[in-house]
Amino acid sequence: MDLLEYQVKEWFGKIGIPVLPSQRIDHPTDLKRLKIRYPVVLKSQVHAAERAKAGGVRIVETTIDAIAAAQTIFNLPIWGELPEVLLAESKYDAKQELYLAVVLDTALCRPVLLGCKEADIDWETAGEKMEYVVVEQEFSPFYARRLALKLGLAGTLMQSISAVIEKMYQLFIQKDLDLVEINPLAISVTGQVMALNGKVRVNERSIGRHPDIAEMAAKINSTHRPGEVNSNLGNWDGIELHGKIGILGNGTGSVLATLDLVANAGGKPGVCLNLRHGFQTDTAKTTFCDRLNRSLQILAADRSIQVILLNLLGSISQSDEFVEIISKFLQQDKSELKSSSVRSNGSKSRRESYFPRLVVRLAGSEFNAARKALASLKTQGDTLILVENLDEAVAESVRLAKSTTYKK
Incomplete structure (x- = not known):
């Protein structure tokens, strides 16, 4: 989750980074x-x-x-x-501008301090222009001074910029961030330094640990329609496409594999969600079933989704609650159909319903109880299709999405 500049400046000011x-x-x-x-x-x-x-x-x-x-x-x-x-x-008159950042290097699994004598650059494409220092052990001012020296700074200016780097790292650790960036850091004719623009990227896994960040995430969530909620998810937890088949899985690999199979079978994948992790906008700890229930509601609210393909591997710790959520979701479908029929004096058919069908594939012996319970549910027509083979589940989903008897 990226903050807006005014939010970044508020954080900078509180921690002691000079702002206008x-x-x-x-x-x-x-x-x-x-x-x-x-x-x-x-x-x-x-x-x-x-x-x-x-x-x-x-x-x-x-x-x-x-x-x-x-x-x-x-x-x-x-x-x-x-x-x-x-x-x-x-307005600020700058004599010189620099680039500074603290970023989490996922390859090294360590924070890295970045600096460049040029501003308005992208740290990922700056190449040899960028100086860097890897924070290999517990942070100390030595790392900040080392980066300042690499930038060719000396005297009081080196001390001032080293102090800014220290504050940036402090903010990076305190808020569980992926990136803290000042672009540019301006230097006046008198040697005063000032953060003219900044960027902060919050690690989505840390949102629930920080009430102030959770409140920001909740506000972002409240300004989006249900079908747009996925745009606030991290890349590994959700993919927002615009097809007819919504995909739910309990792992990144299973979600991406299911997406590929649907596309290869001639289907059009829609919103894909990973149930293994909580949403970025969650302000409290959630269970798998909490995320399943919310994801089903998100997909059902998206009128472009005609079929929901649920592909679960391994096991779940809340088998009874899982079945209950699926059952309530199907009852919600029946209520939708009933209300539609009443409004049209009984002439409304399923093809005019806005509720998606559900194809469920459960793989693993620990799903046996859940599978039996779902098989015993009384559903109308092909509202629920339960299969064990993923290829079959994909084929059924594509068939239903292409069916001329069911269009939203």
Whole structure:
């Protein structure tokens, strides 16, 4: 989960990284009560890059100009994203700009300090321009000074920038982050350093351990429709495609393998969710069955999904609750059909229902009890299809999705 700039600046200020006076703007009229002296920089608060090139960053000299610029920026989509908030910030004259970051290197399984004498670069593609220091043991100021020396800094400037790097690492550890970035870190003619822009990427597994981050995640979740919730998941926990077959699995491998099989069989995969891990937006600990229930509701709310393919391998610790969730989901289907029939005086058929069918594949001896219980459920038509072979489950899902007798 990436934070917006104004949120990053709040964290920077609290931990002691120097930031400019700024003010959050929720509506253009808020600029009438601006507490910052002009000239002021107005910044669109979106996750998309290249805001300045798109016109999302404006320098203004007066209140009238600021209000007019804010109205324009609020209505300016950048890579399809409209800002809900702007950031008003004091203008800063920089003599020199640097790039600094602390990133989790997944190959080394260690934090790495990054620095470059050039700003406005991408740390993943900077190549030889980027200096780095691997934090191999418990962090000490030595690591920060070592990076500053590699950047060719000396004297008081080396001390100032080393102190900023230390604060960045402190924030990185405190909040369980994957990335803390200052781009650029500006240096004035007097040697004062200032974080002009920053980026923070939260490790999704850590959200539940931090109430303030969990609250942010919940707000993100509340601003999306049920069918869009998956866009807030990490890449390994969800894939958002636009086909007719939703896929649920209890492992990354099983989800991706099922997706490939569906595509190879001529089907169109839709939203794919991994039930092994909690959602990024979960604010408390969840069980497998909690995630199963929520995932079924997410897919059922997406009207592009015609079939849900549930592929589970190994075992689950809540077999009885698992069966109960599936049963309630099927009852929800019957309620949908009944209400549809009442509204149309009995003339409405299943093909006009907006509820997906469910294909369940359970692999493993520990699923025997659950399999027997599901087989005994009284379902209407082919609402529930229970199979043991994955190829058969995929074939049934593709057949149902292509069926001309069932279209949403």
